Amino acid sequence: MKPTLVLVGRPNVGKSTLFNRLTRSRDAIVADIPGLTRDRHYGHGRVGDKPYLVVDTGGFEPVVKDGILHAMAKQTLQAVDEADMVLLIVDGRQGLAAHDKIIVEQLRKTERKILLVVNKTEGMATSITTAEFYELGLGAPCAVSAIHGDNINELVELALADFPDQQEKEDGNKYPKIAIVGRPNVGKSTLINALLGEERMIAFDQPGTTRDSIYVDFERNGKHYTLIDTAGLRRRGKVLDTIEKFSVVKTLQTVENANVVVLVLDARNEISDQDAHIAGFILETGRALVVVVNKWDGLDHYQRDTIKHELIRKLAFLSFAKLHYISALHGSGLNELLPSIDMAYAAAMADLSTPKLTRALWAAVEKHPPPRGGMSRPKLRYAHQGGSNPPLIVVHGSMLNHVPETYRRYLENTFRETFQLEGTPLRVDFKMGHNPYANKKSPLPTEIEARSAHARRRRNRKKYG
Numbered sequence: 001m002k003p004t005l006v007l008v009g010r011p012n013v014g015k016s017t018l019f020n021r022l023t024r025s026r027d028a029i030v031a032d033i034p035g036l037t038r039d040r041h042y043g044h045g046r047v048g049d050k051p052y053l054v055v056d057t058g059g060f061e062p063v064v065k066d067g068i069l070h071a072m073a074k075q076t077l078q079a080v081d082e083a084d085m086v087l088l089i090v091d092g093r094q095g096l097a098a099h100d101k102i103i104v105e106q107l108r109k110t111e112r113k114i115l116l117v118v119n120k121t122e123g124m125a126t127s128i129t130t131a132e133f134y135e136l137g138l139g140a141p142c143a144v145s146a147i148h149g150d151n152i153n154e155l156v157e158l159a160l161a162d163f164p165d166q167q168e169k170e171d172g173n174k175y176p177k178i179a180i181v182g183r184p185n186v187g188k189s190t191l192i193n194a195l196l197g198e199e200r201m202i203a204f205d206q207p208g209t210t211r212d213s214i215y216v217d218f219e220r221n222g223k224h225y226t227l228i229d230t231a232g233l234r235r236r237g238k239v240l241d242t243i244e245k246f247s248v249v250k251t252l253q254t255v256e257n258a259n260v261v262v263l264v265l266d267a268r269n270e271i272s273d274q275d276a277h278i279a280g281f282i283l284e285t286g287r288a289l290v291v292v293v294n295k296w297d298g299l300d301h302y303q304r305d306t307i308k309h310e311l312i313r314k315l316a317f318l319s320f321a322k323l324h325y326i327s328a329l330h331g332s333g334l335n336e337l338l339p340s341i342d343m344a345y346a347a348a349m350a351d352l353s354t355p356k357l358t359r360a361l362w363a364a365v366e367k368h369p370p371p372r373g374g375m376s377r378p379k380l381r382y383a384h385q386g387g388s389n390p391p392l393i394v395v396h397g398s399m400l401n402h403v404p405e406t407y408r409r410y411l412e413n414t415f416r417e418t419f420q421l422e423g424t425p426l427r428v429d430f431k432m433g434h435n436p437y438a439n440k441k442s443p444l445p446t447e448i449e450a451r452s453a454h455a456r457r458r459r460n461r462k463k464y465g
Contacts, residue, residue, distance in 0.1 A: 002044075003163040004053045006079045008107065009089035010099045011059025014119040018089060018146035019043060019056035022156065040079045041214055047156045050163075055079045062106045074199075080107065085159050086114045092121040092129045092143065096136070104136050115159050116141040122148045175217065175224040176345045179254050181282070182264035183274055184232025187294040191264060191328040192216065192229050195338075213254040220338060230254050233278055255281065259389060260288040260344050260423075262337075263318075267295045267303075267325070271310040279318055286390035288344035288424040289321040292337065297327035320416060322423055344423025348389045352419060357383040357393060364414040373402020390425045391415075400430035 005022070007015040020026055023043035041056040057079050058072035080086055086107060090100050107114055116138040121129050122145035130141040142158055144151045180188045193199050196218055214229045230251040255261055261282050265275055282289055293307060304325075311323070322340040326333030361383045370378045378399040386392040393415055411428045415421070 002051050002053045003084040003160055004055060004082055005085050005087055005159055006055045006057065006083035007087050007089055008057055008060055008076060008080065008103065010061075010097065010103060013089045013091045014146045015059075015089050016041075016056055018087075018117075018119065018144070018152075019054055021146050021149055021152055022052075022054045040075050042216075045156070047153055047160070050156075050160050052156070052160060055082070060103050060106075062102060077106075077110075080110050080112055083112050084163065086110075086112045087117050087155075087159060088114055088138065089117050089119050090133060090141075092118040092124060096132045100136065104138065113162075114138050115155075117155060118143045119146050121145055122150055175226050176259045176341070177215075177226045177228060177257065178341055179213075179228045179230060179258035179261045179287075180264060181230050181251065181255060181261050181278060182232065183266070183272070183278070186232070186264045186266040187328045188232070188264050189229055191262075191292070191294065191326075192227050194328045194331050194334060195220075195227065213250045223338075223342070225338075225341075228254050228258060233274070252281070255287060256285050258287055259348060260290065260341050262290050262292055262341070263321075265291065265293045265311075267293045267299055267307050271307070271314045273314075276314050279315055283317065283425055286425050286427065288348035288390070289318065290337070290340045290344055290423060291315070291318060291321050291323045293323070293325045294328050296325040297330055297332060320422065320425065340423065347421040348391065348424040350388065350391055350419065350421060352385045352391065352393070354382070354384040356419075357385065357415070360415060360418045361395060361411070363418075364411055368410065370403050370407050373399055378403050386429065390427055391421060392427050392429060394429050394431055396431050398432055400432045403430055 007019055009015055019041065022045045024045065025043060043054045043056070045052050045054055057076040059069075060073060060076045061069040062073050088100075088103065088107065090096070104114075116133060116136060118130050118133055118141045121143040126143045130143050133141045142151065142155050144155050146152070180191060182188055196216065213231070216227045216229070218225055218227065231248065233248060233251055263275075263279055263282060265271060279289075279291075291311075293311075296304070299307075322344065324333055324337055324340065326337065328334075361380055365380050370380065376399060378397060380395055380397040380400070380403075382397075383393050383395045386394040393411075395411070408428050408430075412426050415428070416426050
């Protein structure tokens with residue numbers, strides 16, 4: 001097992017910056033604003049032959065007894081329970097704060113190993129900067145600068161000194177990445193908590209609770225998944241806060257990197273244009289898709305029929321995706337969700353043989369030939385797979401530049417039905433063969449006349465001797 005390092009501290013001391021430095025990534029959103037991180041954020045790191053797991057946490061407010069700060073404190077304490085070593089981060093420029101002492105008292109109750117880290121010490125005398133922090137009684141502090149990378153290797157070696165060297169095994173497994181996406185406050189975090197069976201994410205009845213993309217690995221029925229909770233996507237005109245802009249960018253990047261996207265809709269609000277915009281972006285990126293209508297409990301027949309008609313009217317272009325009506329809060333309707341995700345993932349990563357694709361192409365052409373383009377009809381000769389996630393089928397032939405878009409969609413639907421590719425978009429590209437005479441000059445009229453005269457003379461010699 002990799003040793004787990006948990007970063008703890010009051011708001012805005014540089015925990016997320018240190019997390020990015022330890023994981024050599026930009027996974028955590030960083031800004032000079034307190035309270036940016038809220039959920040636990042996991043990442044992997046390595047120094048030499050020593051791998052480790054890093055957990056970023058939100059600003060620790062142990063004295064607050066309600067609200068979102070209390071929920072963040074609970075998340076931090078859950079992370080500490082998993083820790084092999086707690087890295088308590090303090091601010092070297094602000095000095096020792098009363099809040100730091102309260103956090104130390106709380107951490108001592110957990111009986112976890114604690115390493116004191118004094119951050120933001122670039123350009124400062126270490127002995128002077130760290131002197132007052134000895135008062136916390138945690139031994140010699142380690143002075144670092146997360147933003148500049150000063151003493152980071154020394155910090156990791158000190159944190160891992162009591163753990164034996166481990167040879168990490170690369171198993172090569174690639175678990176499907178499932179991004180949970182939707183507008184704010186539709187129940188994305190609640191859905192992940194329901195699937196995990198624990199309060200892994202902060203689920204609060206206010207928009208914008210989730211700000212970063214949080215990755216969570218879990219196993220169900222022997223299958224491994226990586227769930228990704230994302231920030232809610234609002235209309236561009238309503239995104240005014242700088243942090244929300246960062247969150248939106250992270251969500252869009254997460255969709256592009258995912259294998260399957262679960263689009264969460266709110267049954268208690270009408271299907272909005274923003275829902276359609278989000279669905280269009282998912283379709284444009286080519287991700288496999290499962291649509292979930294949440295908060296289905298407590299609705300009467302009229303409300304349910306209204307939502308179903310809205311789905312048909314505004315999201316008809318998602319007819320390839322499985323649709324589920326659920327209540328994440330009460331756990332109803334979730335049993336079939338993971339099988340649909342499995343089906344969509346399998347379809348997105350399907351391996352299609354060239355002979356079968358070609359036979360399906362010929363059958364489609366025989367049933368409905370492409371319309372004529374000018375004086376001749378396009379000829380579709382054979383097909384092969386050009387990629388996956390989403391599946392790409394390349395059709396070869398001649399005059400393919402005259403194939404209309406409606407016929408392309410006909411072929412996409414035919415291939416999807418033939419190979420049962422439910423839950424994933426499918427793309428068909430046309431590729432014409434090379435014409436060997438395309439760049440050759442046509443003979444001039446005088447050359448044609450000369451050749452004809454020569455041919456006549458030859459015929460006359462044969463005829464008259």
